Amino acid sequence: MSIFSSFHSKIVRFFNDRKARTFCGTHRDLVYYPKDSVFTYETITIGDRVFINKRAYLSGEISIGDDVLIGPDVFITSGDHGFTEIGKPINRQGRMKPRKVTICDDAWIGAKACILAGVTIGKGAVIGAGSVVTKDVPPYSVCVGNPCRKVKDRYSEAERIEHEKLLQTKRELCNSDGTTVGK
DSSP: OOGGGGSOTTSEEESOOTTSOOOBSOOTTEEEOGGGOEEOGGGEEEOSSOEEOTTOEEESSEEEOSSOEEOTTOEEESOOBOOOOTTSOGGGSOBOOOOOEEEOTTOEEOTTOEEOTTOEEOTTOEEOTTOEEOSOBOTTEEEETTTTEEEEESSOHHHHHHHHHHHHHHHHTBOTTSOBTTO
16 A cells, blocks of 8 residues: 555545646656646656645656655746846846756655756755755755755765665565565
8 A cells, every 4th residue: 555545635646647637757656736836747757656745836847756755835947047138138038948857766855945957866865945956966965055055965875775775675576566566
């Protein structure tokens, strides 16, 4: 049984419902709040077991890996506006070329974080609440602030190796539908 099954009925669960607007990717056990959030569905790819909290704003080309947590009021965009043309009002300078945002597996994006165009959040990284992420975040790092900076590693090297080994073992014990092998 999914870890998400205990959530209230207000939470929408997507299991590849072809009648509903859907994201790209497999997105099994995706939990999110579509009425409270803004998404550009067709340009967002979402992995499995992802939780997106209330009032999320995800716009543009975004790729979200497996087992990712996204806190409330998070803003993620692959777009930006031009602002450097001399003699032209800023509201007439148009949009810049979008740059894909990638959030790798096992990452946690804290409440009210802002992730801007072209950023990659590394595997296992943690982004603190209210952070403004303008540059790539290394795997298994804990980063906070405005601008967002690494403050520590999530695990020691030995702990990271053990963590990845245990996660791989758990994946090998699961069928493609998420049920335990042999059941």
